[in-house]
Amino acid sequence: MAVTIDDIAKAAGVSSATVSRVLNNSGYVKDETREKVLKAIKELNYTPSAIARSLSKKKTNTIGVVVPEINNPFFGEIIKGISEVADEHNFNLILCNTDEDIKKELRALKLLKEQRIEGILITPTSTDSDYSSEYLWTIENLGIPVVLIDGHVKYSNFNGVFVDHIKGAYDAVKTLIDEGHEKIAIITGRMNSRPARERLAGYKKALKLHNIPIKEEYIFYGDYTHEKAYEITKKILEMKDRPTAIFVSSNMMVLGCIKAFSENNIEIPKDMAIIGFDKVEVLNIIGMNISFINGPTIEMGKIAMKMLIDILNNSQATDTKTINLSPQLVLKGSEKYVR
């Protein structure tokens, strides 16, 4: 690690400025000189220091990525998308996993700012907690371009790539209605999260527009966990006026439903129709015909990264950029069996 640009300069018998020119393909360098320099670089196994370069150029070519749960493939795919575009544009990625802990999120932001990253891509923890105002304040005062991914931050308008949860939920429920269902239950997410609220809104909207009365008994408040969904589903199955379809507000919760179904020999979609928000790839691979509403994860990552690059290149523009992606409904068999 000891070898520096000066060592190369000495070895090649030139000045460090010349070596720098070779390194950056800038300015004038005689071919012969370039050869000498390249030779020295190779012989000494020299790798320039991005740190020093960053300091003098005031440019790190690094962006920060903040996700709440790295081991969830949903975020894994977003990162995959980000990383693809970042690669193409020679950006490095500093990753921060926050475990849905807003304190860690705050810490991550501080840390990233210290690293002098050029921009941040962040999938905000989906909670309106006590810290959220501090959180907001921090983001706004970061002085660094931020692009949010899937998850509006309350009361604020930031750049971002968002999923239209209302429309997604609406589409899902409408599909069920079109198939003839009228008794449609919903299992919501944590209601202090915006996506959960919006999905519920989409559910209600679809019912209303199709003149189906909204029954409070059909609205079940979940918390995004499969355990809770499992409990809820068992209850649903015991109802005397049992729903014929369930709209499930998250992928993990779908799993809980399925478990309850299989324990009670409920066949999908013969005995019960189900549509979930955000796919569980595995289920389709093993041949289960579960329909999903999908936020296009990899795509979202790509778009967000492109948006960020765009912002970096036009730093004078101050208007906030927003893209709303419509989640896509992937139907798998459910329609075949309708009454």
Next chain:
Amino acid sequence: MAVTIDDIAKAAGVSSATVSRVLNNSGYVKDETREKVLKAIKELNYTPSAIARSLSKKKTNTIGVVVPEINNPFFGEIIKGISEVADEHNFNLILCNTDEDIKKELRALKLLKEQRIEGILITPTSTDSDYSSEYLWTIENLGIPVVLIDGHVKYSNFNGVFVDHIKGAYDAVKTLIDEGHEKIAIITGRMNSRPARERLAGYKKALKLHNIPIKEEYIFYGDYTHEKAYEITKKILEMKDRPTAIFVSSNMMVLGCIKAFSENNIEIPKDMAIIGFDKVEVLNIIGMNISFINGPTIEMGKIAMKMLIDILNNSQATDTKTINLSPQLVLKGSEKYVR
């Protein structure tokens, strides 16, 4: 971003050295002075530059993480483990996703070296390709501590946290034998990957030690994909002397098997026993009783990161450190039904 340590110094009426002392809690600083400095920092919303600090300290407190497939939860969990420990020790993570492309892997290594990271955690692409010698050379000449995670690099001894694939496979197959199975098939991974070869070896060892002849017809060469496993499983089901159990060499391939099973109304484990290498959490959540051999992913990430920190703290020690983790067999119901 314009505000520097000198601005703070000026604002607080001290020298930059004093500000630095406050920042790092080093040397002597009068309480009164400290207050002034902290006040200035707060008022000017100052964040020190990690870049400049790294340059002068020759220490970045950053480590590089290289994974082949970020959207696979297997790696997501490893990263989660890494990130947990890294957090505790104030290390930053630069993430490189390589898409199983050894060229990208090489590029990532170069990039990380430029960033002057302190160490690298790498889950090598599981292929012995044409580039592997260059790859090896690069790793060895990096001059940076490397800890491998799950995947020996051919012919080399590096620091690393490994899974004992032979033992894992052996345990799995032995379990099947103990349950009374004698006709046990295996679906292997890509044979140019070391884990695949070792798992096959474990399979053979178990049969041999229990005096069950190894039949070539029961060895099926897969490629880690669920599609291929699906095809293979269909063929297995059509065999006249059909196996009663299958040992499947990867988690994705288990999914292909299950699909084929369900299409043919094969019940697990009544009609066919199956044990897979590396879990698919989702299957257990939905109540499917599939047994798995698990490399403890999160744990591996943690251990690897701890090992790296250990190495960084004892840079004089030159012996290579190696930990072999025994994968754990998680039985789910399969035993209940044996003949």
Next chain:
DNA sequence: TGATGGAATGTAAGCGATTACATAATTAGA
């Protein structure tokens, strides 16, 4: 009261690159 030594702060030289500016070498044009 002056010597002594710890506490508090400042000065300035790096860290390893980039780059504005100066200068030297080469080429072309008249």
Next chain:
DNA sequence: TCTAATTATGTAATCGCTTACATTCCATCA
């Protein structure tokens, strides 16, 4: 052959910190 333009290279300041060393301040003690 001389001048002007181009090309090629070097010098040194700079980026924002840390830190060795120097200096000043102040309390304590003989």
